[in-house]
Amino acid sequence: MKKVGVLALQGAFQAHIERLVSLGAAAHPIRFRSELDGIDALVMPGGESTTMSLLLGANDLVAPLSDLIGDGLPVFGTCAGMILLASDILDGRDDQIAFNALPISVRRNGYGRQLASFEADLQITGIEHEENPFRAVFIRAPKVESVGAGLEVLANVDGDPVMVRLGPVWATAFHPELTDDLRVHAAFLKSL
């Protein structure tokens, strides 16, 4: 059974844990360094990226997570998690943490404030759709404005990448944890 840590400093971490568990993984919340021991993968959930940045520092998680990501730990970031994994954050705070695991330039709230939050049907590379697209929920979502070499774009909305992957590091601008469709989580688990 794969052991997946879900960063639980703030945000929609519980929904991720429930979906991972329903897919047969052993998922547990991560708030402290000691809880990182023995994990096979890490999920960084949606929430407020500036709040998570501050708490990553307060709970002494920045260096251990940087090391794990540098060592090739599989990581899946959603929304704020995508921002944390980016190499370049636009409209962020100067003190905001970027783990530099994905060569993307990402604009916080790039689609606008809450009134611009939306749902859309996606076709995702590597996921079986048949007649059933993936219903994706975007909440004050980050917009990927440019991508670097080697990055795979797995889905996009109106030409903007919304799901990307570089080897073991995956990220979505949307929230697969807000629907009952488990296909994105399942694809990540299958890659482990």
Added chain:
Amino acid sequence: MSNKASGSSERTTATMRVKRGLAEMLKGGVIMDVVNAEQAKIAEDAGAVAVMALERVPADIRADGGVARMSDPAMIEEIQAVCSIPVMAKVRIGHFAEAQIIQALNVDYIDESEVLTPADEAYHIDKFAFDIPFVCGATNLGEACRRVSEGAALIRSKGEAGTGNVVEAVRHLRSIFRDIKRVTQADEMELFGMAKDLQAPLPLIQEIAETGRFPVPIFCAGGLATPADAALAMQLGAESVFVGSGIFKSADPAPRARAIVEATTNFMNPDVLVKVSRNLGTPMTGIAMNDIDIRLADRGW
């Protein structure tokens, strides 16, 4: 069948899932009352997940008396300009015209709040009529269900705002969670009587019984003043906390704000709570329940 990444798509906005979605993202966080741009900046620097823009904090509304209304749009715009986190704003109970104005300002969430003077003594706003999501206060499960049936996407305890006294928020959270537990353990026949007793719409009570959970997140508000108060609320089952007067009516707001943020995340860890509670200066003075003239929590129907 196509597995190609291809351009989408029809965008659908303002669905219930989108409205509840932002509440999901605010979980495990602190939403702070602010009355100007300077306070909003302090709140964001301290790690708030959102700010609540209002004209006066509840402690001042209580002290000043008179009619408390929606904030000046210019003040809300100033706050939006300086912070990158979600901005919420309060409107009076039933005052749908204030809500239309707040929505037109592109605010992220409306709090239809008992802290302001009610505009309608019979009806709350039809929140389904808006694209902007609403949070509403509740003192018990019936009230929480009535607000959800009107379209609220997030529920908070009312507590007793502006008192710095957490006792009412505790009462409300305990009442709501106790009755959710009772509903999930009841058989189908009992649900009819429970819906009647709680004055709650039957379909919502049946939904709670079936899913085992309340349909929208439940946060705590009203009277929180310390990191320990936040930890208490979270351990009782609240999924986030609103802090109003407790921060900017204390002696030294910035460190207290940050301490409450850390306490909300680490609510189960007493060692962290010790560390963040140390040397925060004087908290807001606070008022005992017997000493208040107006119970804001009684507003709402």
